[in-house]
Amino acid sequence: xxxxxxxxxxxxxxxxxxxxxxxxxxxxxxxxxxxxxxxxxxxxxxxxxxxxxxxxxxxxxxxxxxxxxxxxxxxxxxxxxxxxxxxxxxxxxxxxxxxxxxxxxxxxxxxxxxxxxxxxxxxxxxxxxxxxxxxxxxxxxxxxxxxxxxxxxxxxxxxxxxxxxxxxxxxxxxxxxxxxxxxxxxxxxxxxxxxxxxxxxxxxxxxxxxxxxxxxxxxxxxxxxxxxxxxxxxxxxxxxxxxxxxxxxxxxxxxxxxxxxxxxxxxxxxxxxxxxxxxxxxxxxxxxxxxxxxxxxxxxxxxxxxxxxxxxxxxxxxxxxxxxxxxxxxxxxxxxxxxxxxxxxxxxxxxxxxxxxxxxxxxxxxxxxxxxxxxxxxxxxxxxxxxxxxxxxxxxxxxxxxxxxxxxxxxxxxxxxxxxxxxxxxxxxxxxxxxxxxxxxxxxxxxxxxxxxxx
Numbered sequence: 001x002x003x004x005x006x007x008x009x010x011x012x013x014x015x016x017x018x019x020x021x022x023x024x025x026x027x028x029x030x031x032x033x034x035x036x037x038x039x040x041x042x043x044x045x046x047x048x049x050x051x052x053x054x055x056x057x058x059x060x061x062x063x064x065x066x067x068x069x070x071x072x073x074x075x076x077x078x079x080x081x082x083x084x085x086x087x088x089x090x091x092x093x094x095x096x097x098x099x100x101x102x103x104x105x106x107x108x109x110x111x112x113x114x115x116x117x118x119x120x121x122x123x124x125x126x127x128x129x130x131x132x133x134x135x136x137x138x139x140x141x142x143x144x145x146x147x148x149x150x151x152x153x154x155x156x157x158x159x160x161x162x163x164x165x166x167x168x169x170x171x172x173x174x175x176x177x178x179x180x181x182x183x184x185x186x187x188x189x190x191x192x193x194x195x196x197x198x199x200x201x202x203x204x205x206x207x208x209x210x211x212x213x214x215x216x217x218x219x220x221x222x223x224x225x226x227x228x229x230x231x232x233x234x235x236x237x238x239x240x241x242x243x244x245x246x247x248x249x250x251x252x253x254x255x256x257x258x259x260x261x262x263x264x265x266x267x268x269x270x271x272x273x274x275x276x277x278x279x280x281x282x283x284x285x286x287x288x289x290x291x292x293x294x295x296x297x298x299x300x301x302x303x304x305x306x307x308x309x310x311x312x313x314x315x316x317x318x319x320x321x322x323x324x325x326x327x328x329x330x331x332x333x334x335x336x337x338x339x340x341x342x343x344x345x346x347x348x349x350x351x352x353x354x355x356x357x358x359x360x361x362x363x364x365x366x367x368x369x370x371x372x373x374x375x376x377x378x379x380x381x382x383x384x385x386x387x388x389x390x391x392x393x394x395x396x397x398x399x400x401x402x403x404x405x406x407x408x409x410x411x412x413x414x415x416x417x418x419x420x421x422x423x424x425x426x427x428x429x430x431x432x433x434x435x436x437x438x439x440x441x442x443x444x445x446x447x448x449x450x451x452x453x454x455x
Contacts, residue, residue, distance in 0.1 A: 002036045002157050006047050010054045018118045021058065022404075023131040025051055025114065029400035030135040033176045035159015044099070048400055049107070055114045065117040071417060073353050073410045074116065080346035081108040084339040087304040100338060111400055115407035122370050122415055125408055129197045130204070133211035136190050139175050140214025143183070146173040147221045168281060172223040178396040184227025185388045186398050187218035189381055192234045196377025225282030226391030233387040237380030244362070244376065268292065273390065287329060287391055289314060294333050302341045309337065331389035354382050354409040361412055370412075381405060 009024040016024065029048050037046040045053075059065045070078075081104070088101035096102055119125070142153045146164055154176040155162040164171045165180065172180035191212060198208035219227050243250055262269050270291045277284020293312040300306050310318045313326040328334050336344040358379040362372045370378075385402060394402060 002032055002047065005032065006050060009051055013051060013054045014058055018064070018120065019124050019127040021055060022115060022118050022124070022128055025055065025111070025400065026128065026131055026404065027135065029397040030132075030139065031154075031176055032397075033154055033157050033159035034178060034396040036157045037159075043097070044103070046397075048111070048397055052107075052110045052114055055118070056110065059114070059117055068117055068120075069414065071410060071413045073350065073357070073406070073413055074113075076346060076350045076353060077112055077406060077410075078109065080339070080343065080350060081105050083343045083346060084108075084335075087339045087343060090304050091307045104338070107399060108403065112403045112407055115404050116410055119407055119411050122408075122412055125370065125374075125411075126197070126200075126204075128404070128408075129193055130207070132190055133194055133197065133208055136187065136194065136211040136215040136218070139183075139187070140218050143173045143175045143218050143221055146175065147171065167223065170223040171221075173218070173221040175218065177398065179392070180222045181224040181226055181392045182394070182396055182398050184219045184222025184224040185230055185392060186401065187215040187222070188227045188230035188234065189384045189388065189401070190215045191219075191231060192237060192377045192380035192384060195234075195238060196374040196380075199373045199377070200371065224391075225277055225280040225284065226388060228280060229276070229391070230384045230388045233384050234380055237383050238376075241373075241376060247359075282391075283329075284391075286327075290326075290328065290330055290333060294330075294336065301336055305336065305338050305340045305343065329392055331393045334393040350406065351382070351386060353413075354406065355379065357409045357413045357416070358382070361416055375412075378405070378408065382409075 006028070009028050012024040013021045025048065028051050032047045034046050034048075037044050038050070039045070085101055085105040088098070088104075089096050092098070092101070119128075146152050150164040150171055152160055152162060152164060152174065154160050157176070160174060160176060160178065164173055166172065174180040174183040177183040177186060194208045194211040194215060197204050198212065216231070219231050240247070240250065258269055261272070265271075268288075268291075271288040273291075274285040274288040277287075290312070294301075297306075297309075297312060300308075307324065309325045309328065310316070310323065318324070318326050328337060332344065332347070335347040339346070358375055361370075362375040382405065385405070
């Protein structure tokens with residue numbers, strides 16, 4: 001069944017339109033667990049990696065990558081991926097083909113630029129959101145069956161257990177993902193996107209509402225406090241819409257609040273995560289302790305990361321599959337562990353740039369990109385991922401959806417740059433005409449599709 005699904009998505013990737021090709025990657029990542037793979041000469045080819053190779057072949061054959069200019073966000077993603085690879089290579093040269101080294105480089109750059117070259121116009125994002133609504137509904141139905149029967153339908157594909165796990169008397173559904181937290185996080189980060197689609201009105205309204213309900217249900221049955229906090233972040237993000245013109249005051253208020261809490265609390269501010277966990281349940285203390293240990297062992301990882309974190313564990317707890325490392329359940333810390341301070345800094349720079357892209361786009365009121373509320377929804381989705389990074393590291397196919405979001409921001413940035421260039425060119429021609437300088441030749445050479453302007 002999985003092989004037939006892969007063959008069908010590969011055909012769509014090769015022969016379908018660009019929108020359909022992007023949807024093929026998203027559907028494969030949504031429905032096929034990462035454990036479904038082919039091992040060839042020691043290389044683990046997960047199905048989404050195979051589809052990535054097919055997509056890159058499509059780009060090479062069709063030449064669809066021509067004409068795409070790299071912007072600042074593209075360059076940051078390239079630098080971040082290369083720094084992680086080089087640091088891993090320096091730490092363990094003999095393991096350069098491992099998942100954390102060459103595998104991470106191929107996944108990051110391959111998937112990101114496949115999306116980047118296939119998504120050429122911002123209005124194509126609507127088609128992708130409709131596919132994600134379908135994914136939320138189907139996974140929600142499967143997880144409802146899992147919640148009732150305590151059996152995971154996706155186990156037939158491998159990579160996920162057949163029976164539902166339990167913690168503190170609550171069953172934790174996980175669908176096609178490798179951990180319940182990732183399943184809940186996937187659903188929670190979809191909620192703002194589907195709310196944005198719902199706010200567009202028209203035929204998307206009721207369809208998006210079904211997706212919102214399905215995603216909310218999946219978030220709850222995953223029984224993860226981190227996923228619930230991600231969902232709360234989505235609600236807060238939309239609640240800040242009336243303050244959209246005064247967000248600088250909100251950001252400064254957060255900084256002031258953190259400084260004030262640091263002055264009055266007996267423990268570091270990040271132990272508030274443990275306090276929240278006491279209310280909602282979960283292992284918040286572990287997250288707080290992990291941040292504490294990362295700061296304490298700064299000298300161990302700041303230069304090129306580290307391949308040994310067992311000495312960070314509170315009572316010697318390490319991963320069953322890797323006795324040299326404890327469970328790093330924080331995606332920011334993972335960036336430091338893999339790429340040192342430079343890798344972590346580049347990762348944060350990517351996030352900051354994405355927020356800047358959204359801010360510039362909706363403040364400019366460029367309707368040719370996306371409607372302001374949908375742009376805001378993309379920003380809220382980014383904020384949800386940033387919240388989720390505190391409680392989980394992305395180690396399975398959820399990375400595909402994160403890279404898709406980054407590629408969407410890069411497309412919006414390129415569209416904004418083209419619009420600015422078009423306005424500048426139009427103004428130059430207009431000034432030339434006003435001054436009596438012949439401009440017919442310049443007008444004839446002007447690209448007709450550049451921002452949709454005419455002279």
